[in-house]
Amino acid sequence: MAIIAASGVEKIFRQPKRHAGFGGAIRSLFSREFTEVRAVDGISFKIESGEAVGYLGPNGAGKSTMIKMMTGILVPSSGTVEVLGREPHNNRITNAAEIGVVFGQRSQLWWDLPVRDSFDLNRHIYDIPAPRFTENLARLTTMLDMSSYIDRPVRQLSLGQRMRAEIAMALLHDPKILFLDEPTIGLDVVAKDVVRKFLAEVNRDRGTTIILTTHDLVDIEEICPRLIMVDDGKLLFDGELKHLRTALGSRRRLKLEFGSDPGPIALKTAQLVADEGAAKHFLLDSEQTSILDVLTELGSGHDLKDVKLEEPDIEEVIRTFYQNKVQAGAVP
Amino acid sequence: MKLAAYPAFTATAFQSRLAYRNQVWSGVFGELVFMFARIAIWTSVFSTVASDSVDGVTLPQMITYALLAGPVLYWDYSRLLRDVGTAVKSGDIAVYLLKPLLYPAYMLASHTGNFLFDLLTVTVPVAIIIGFTVGLVPPASLFHGLAFLAFWALSFGMLFLLTTILGLAAFWLMTADSLDWFFNSIMILFAGGIVPLWFFPDWLATIAGNLPFAWVSYYPAAIYIGQLDPSQALTAFIIGIVWFAVLLAVLLWLWAKARHRLIVQGG
Numbered sequence: 001m002a003i004i005a006a007s008g009v010e011k012i013f014r015q016p017k018r019h020a021g022f023g024g025a026i027r028s029l030f031s032r033e034f035t036e037v038r039a040v041d042g043i044s045f046k047i048e049s050g051e052a053v054g055y056l057g058p059n060g061a062g063k064s065t066m067i068k069m070m071t072g073i074l075v076p077s078s079g080t081v082e083v084l085g086r087e088p089h090n091n092r093i094t095n096a097a098e099i100g101v102v103f104g105q106r107s108q109l110w111w112d113l114p115v116r117d118s119f120d121l122n123r124h125i126y127d128i129p130a131p132r133f134t135e136n137l138a139r140l141t142t143m144l145d146m147s148s149y150i151d152r153p154v155r156q157l158s159l160g161q162r163m164r165a166e167i168a169m170a171l172l173h174d175p176k177i178l179f180l181d182e183p184t185i186g187l188d189v190v191a192k193d194v195v196r197k198f199l200a201e202v203n204r205d206r207g208t209t210i211i212l213t214t215h216d217l218v219d220i221e222e223i224c225p226r227l228i229m230v231d232d233g234k235l236l237f238d239g240e241l242k243h244l245r246t247a248l249g250s251r252r253r254l255k256l257e258f259g260s261d262p263g264p265i266a267l268k269t270a271q272l273v274a275d276e277g278a279a280k281h282f283l284l285d286s287e288q289t290s291i292l293d294v295l296t297e298l299g300s301g302h303d304l305k306d307v308k309l310e311e312p313d314i315e316e317v318i319r320t321f322y323q324n325k326v327q328a329g330a331v332p
Numbered sequence: 333m334k335l336a337a338y339p340a341f342t343a344t345a346f347q348s349r350l351a352y353r354n355q356v357w358s359g360v361f362g363e364l365v366f367m368f369a370r371i372a373i374w375t376s377v378f379s380t381v382a383s384d385s386v387d388g389v390t391l392p393q394m395i396t397y398a399l400l401a402g403p404v405l406y407w408d409y410s411r412l413l414r415d416v417g418t419a420v421k422s423g424d425i426a427v428y429l430l431k432p433l434l435y436p437a438y439m440l441a442s443h444t445g446n447f448l449f450d451l452l453t454v455t456v457p458v459a460i461i462i463g464f465t466v467g468l469v470p471p472a473s474l475f476h477g478l479a480f481l482a483f484w485a486l487s488f489g490m491l492f493l494l495t496t497i498l499g500l501a502a503f504w505l506m507t508a509d510s511l512d513w514f515f516n517s518i519m520i521l522f523a524g525g526i527v528p529l530w531f532f533p534d535w536l537a538t539i540a541g542n543l544p545f546a547w548v549s550y551y552p553a554a555i556y557i558g559q560l561d562p563s564q565a566l567t568a569f570i571i572g573i574v575w576f577a578v579l580l581a582v583l584l585w586l587w588a589k590a591r592h593r594l595i596v597q598g599g
Contacts (some may be wrong), residue, residue, distance in 0.1 A: 045376060072595075073429045110344060112351040113351070121340055124337035124340040126432065153351065163535070
């Protein structure tokens with residue numbers, strides 16, 4: 001059975017209209033006009049136990065809103081969200097005991113106290129039995145390399161140290177599902193790497209289901225075999241990262257370099273996109289077309305020096321995709 | 333979630349305060365200055381009258397009232413108001429919804445920690461210093477002393493409820509900055525923290541004496557110095573309990589509304 005099931009989820013926010021300027025501010029005091037913002041627009045998916053899913057989209061795509069609905073702190077305007085067979089907002093306390101949540105931009109640690117004290121408070125909040133707490137704390141301290149700063153107050157920690165502590169804090173009670181909202185935001189390369197490796201390990205070895213939002217593709221490549229992509233509140237893609245390229249209809253580039261300019265060349269298997277004379281760039285029509293097909297069609301007689309096939313960079317693919325706002329359906 | 337977590341919040345809040353030791357010194361110093369100012373005012377008021385009591389209250393009693401109604405009963409509520417206000421404003425209040433706990437109960441537990449910290453580090457030292465330098469009077473009788481303790485507990489609960497209710501208003505106003513000022517001016521008048529209600533004109537004393545604010549400072553301090561006889565004290569206590577129940581219901585209702593607003597509109 002699916003551990004999380006969303007079907008036809010919509011979330012519409014009503015925001016009071018603010019008028020610009022001083023006169024506008026006065027007007028806003030008396031008039032109540034609202035604009036409707038559709039943050040999540042008809043999203044459905046199922047997540048099985050033990051999966052690691054990346055939830056990707058640009059700023060304002062409705063990622064955090066979706067996480068908030070799955071954790072029970074927002075109610076969908078329509079459609080249903082079920083987590084562990086329950087509606088999260090109607091079973092907030094039961095649900096909260098079985099999930100772990102990390103918000104990259106909000107701290108759950110006690111600012112003035114040593115990290116250890118925050119952990120100990122979680123032991124009380126989640127009623128974790130002492131032996132299990134000791135064992136989890138020891139394991140997480142080693143895995144996240146926290147022993148050097150666990151007795152220091154949170155306000156003295158670097159962002160990377162704090163984020164590791166936040167993640168450990170969310171895992172102390174052995175949650176079945178771990179939600180992370182932009183866990184690598186603002187971290188340096190090394191800290192990002194530690195966090196990614198750790199999350200992948202938790203998912204693999206402990207079987208903890210992980211759902212993370214990000215706009216960093218490397219997060220997805222290293223942690224999540226499955227990717228859900230959204231934009232403007234709509235689902236664009238749900239499947240494996242390697243299928244994304246095909247789904248978004250991007251094509252491979254072929255560069256042919258000649259000893260001397262062979263003049264114009266037209267091919268059926270590849271489309272000429274740039275002509276620099278001695279170097280010509282083609283786009284391959286489909287995944288099925290191989291270089292061999294192109295070279296066969298080109299035939300001999302040209303002074304061909306070099307052949308280069310370029311896989312499109314995935315970031316590039318997504319960027320072009322967002323820019324063109326092509327409405328692609330969900331492809332498994 | 334076990335109830336054991338709530339005492340842990342109290343202990344944690346207490347510990348957090350230890351991180352800022354300088355606040356203790358400024359707290360003691362500030363309260364002392366404030367107390368000596370009040371003592372100076374009452375001394376000069378009493379020096380203008382021929383008898384040694386005004387409305388049946390002597391100067392040492394008045395000074396004791398000032399200490400109780402001030403630093404002892406009127407603890408630093410602004411920290412609580414600020415905590416609720418900023419949690420609402422910054423959206424951090426959502427973090428509390430992610431944990432298996434009841435937010436108002438959590439606030440009560442952690443501010444009990446703050447209260448105990450202030451009591452031990454500021455209130456008790458100030459009371460001792462005033463006691464040795466100026467002098468304080470003991471409770472009017474054993475009954476009044478015990479009744480004072482009961483009223484003190486009620487006072488703590490009442491101030492907590494009033495402040496938290498006001499803090500939750502930030503959900504609708506989106507700021508708690510002005511609330512602090514607003515609340516303070518109401519308290520100065522109606523709680524009897526500076527001028528006891530028996531100096532008010534009758535009509536105002538009747539109004540103030542029936543509003544919940546009076547249970548924060550006026551009633552406990554007035555009972556300690558024996559301004560109310562046992563039957564009056566009992567009546568006041570019962571009315572206080574009724575107010576407490578009403579405010580508790582208002583708080584829980586408001587919190588349910590606030591939570592609903594948070595989860596429907598996203599704060």
